[in-house]
Amino acid sequence: MKNTTFKLAAVAVAAASALAGQAYAAGFMLTEQSVAGLGRSYAGIGVDGTDISGVYYNPATMTLHKGTTLQAGFVGIGLNLDYAGNDGTTENGREKSQAIPHGYLLHQINDSTWVGLAMTVPFGMGTEFGDDWSQADHGISAQILTFDFNPNVAWKASEKLSFGAGVSVQYASADLTKKTYLADTAKGQQMGGSALFGSSSVRSEIDADSIAWGWNVGMMWSPLENLRFGLSYRSKIKHEADGDLTIDEANLTEDSNLDKLPPQLGGPITTSSELAALLGQLGNYGQLPGSAVVSAPAWAMATVAWDVNELLSLYGTFRWTDWSSFEKLDIDSNGSTMTTIQNNWRDTYLTSIGADLRITDRWTLRGGVAYETSPIATKEYRTAIIPDADRWWFSVGSSYKISEDMIADVGFAHLHGVHERSLYGADGREVGKFRKLDAYLLGVQLQYKF
Template identity: 35%
Template sequence: MKKKLLAVVIPSLFAASSTALASGFQLMEQSASGIGNAYAGSAAVADDAGTIFYNPAGMTRLKAREVSLGVAAIKPSFKFDDRGSLAAPGAPLTGSNGGDAGGWAAVPNGYYSQKINDRLWLGLGMGVPFGLVTEYDDDWIGRFHSTKFEIKTINVNPSLAFKVNEAVSLGFGVSVQRFEATYDRYAGVAAPGPLKSFGVSDAAMQRTKLRLEADDVSWGWNVGILFTPTERTKLGFSYRSKVKHDLDGDLEARGPAAPVLSNPRVGLAGVDAEVSVDLPDTFIASAAQGVGERWEILADVSWTGWSSLNVLPIYRSSGVQSGSVADTLATRFQDTWRVALGARYRYDEHWLLKFGVAYDESPVRDAERRLTALPDNDRIWVSLGARWMPDADNRVDLGLAYLFIDDTRIDRNAMAEGKGWVRGQYEGDVWLAGVQYSRSF
């Protein structure tokens, strides 16, 4: 596996596991200050250094130096209920419902903005823009599809902003991104004929776990523009590019069939592996409008190009089977839209109250193409929060959100791949809480 310098220089804080909160496995939580508004106005608000991620042009609205540090705690729940899963025609898949595939996770972030002169600002952001963990009990019905699927990213985003005039600012950034993936499943419901000739039984296949671990470092870019036609009206637009990752790693087997699968003459496991992933691009349009002396109304529309993830073949890249497909993740995602509305109320000079709602589409097209690794569906956000300002230079943001997720059907037929046919329904929801500290110098 490639050794990546970035893994050494990034602080260990940013290696925390994360779990998908926006559609697919995208994470909106790149600045905890936006939780209370369900991230409405994310590319327009520009009142702390977290704007580096959502719209770097917003740095021109900040003071000479600004630092923001935050973390979001996430508790998703995904509980499966079997509705007639099959190992083969007429033969039911046996096992448990897998427990709760969700679990607690933390998403940290940090930003620093520096004014160079009256027109130029420089900034640095660090966060986790994509993440996913789904993990089931080892005896669950869908164990031949997945028992664990984990994605981690770390994104370092140096940025600059240029103030064209009092009404227009431009921003640009470059992202250096590390991607790690772990994928576990049991080998199959039955041993194929060639493996039976090596003495591998169906029972041995069913008790042998396969694991893929792979990683890569790649890069992307982002741009933004901020219009402030009046002091109380802000319009922001930003675009974040795709990031193409060519992941290299290892495919290993553990269990009674492992000696045969890893035999050099067979070469099905115990080999190097590779898979290419195009993480999607995103466009955001935002508005913030002051109303009266105390209110500000926020709005957000965003688009994510999830169709970049279609069919992901995992190739063996060493051994006698080098170049053959070890597994396939047929996501067949579709592009998605997210809309959010929010409001902020200035209670007094020390407190700002926040409210928000959002509707977030899932990239999963239907039950037939839903993965056990990603039991995703459309969701509705309801959120609230507050900002405490003890003085002009220090701010603490708190946010809490609950995500309603539609009951989620799955009807994934992978009998031809030896994984069985998973049929059932998930019940899911998500709790999200965050805290962020910001200081101006």
């Protein structure tokens, strides 16, 4: 019984925290599926008609485009997560820049029917701190990506009304690393907490993946020739993620009392190698199976586009994301639930406005601003892997018509985190603050009409 207790003390929270990081990464939803849209903070996306990314955002808007169009591009993302601990330590979660690709194919079958294919990365992130930074138990690194394959069809019911629908097949992959203090685990507390373990720790890494599916629908209404409204919805996608949990780098510190652990429990332990050997005998040092059910949330979006005149168009977007459905995360290993993580998230909202200015027949300039809320309802639930906060978007962009068949788009956005940005320890006390939570996005794409 004691051996089992010791095993759970070393593993349970390590696995739970690693997989909780994966769920939180899903909380960092990637809106960036269009470079033209990026340039105006995604105001009016889809109903704007300036590219074919509506295949993803609102399939009904495919009816705005004639013939066959191919579009491909990417958005590069860089992070600045400048952290200062109350103990005087500093760290920055900068990870090498990530390039998020997207691709679309749209084809008009006849005057009333369109088909399209969207290939996107709708959720993903990358952060990395030093292995020995002061809050390594909150997270060291995370690499998370999803790939979404989404065929769609659209029907033009009349000159004013269109409908669209599609199915998504989504692959998700996550690799997350953190430090776990043995005294902080639930079983470790039962065994005496820091009085026995001191600040001894292990390093945990989980690599998991999943394939799941969902659906999406949309409609577009054009009461006037120069005015368009859109409504769209994407369903929740439930991922049953399976993978490997690796526990290694056992670190025995001088403040532990494991040297007093009796022989019948595997003691005494006086070195990190002896601690690793005991953990290995108990089956919790090395590689273990790990699994969790994680859902990418449903979202709904309302958009509007108004072509004021030949030179100016104005746009708006409001998006709701159902993060309140993610209340908890159950972590399983070897067929049993090891622990439950409470998240207590709330729904999030994005509101954006933007404009396009067509300065010549070939050049279009654009800009936009947006405000997006964070899913973190209680500040103590913020993690270092993704220290989310409310954010402002500031965007600019441009399109250039290279020929009658080809258009190039560029866009840039600065996302600036505001309001509560502190990090808290297991005891609820503030341990430090992120002085900056900023992201920098730069995108390029090409559109080609056959």
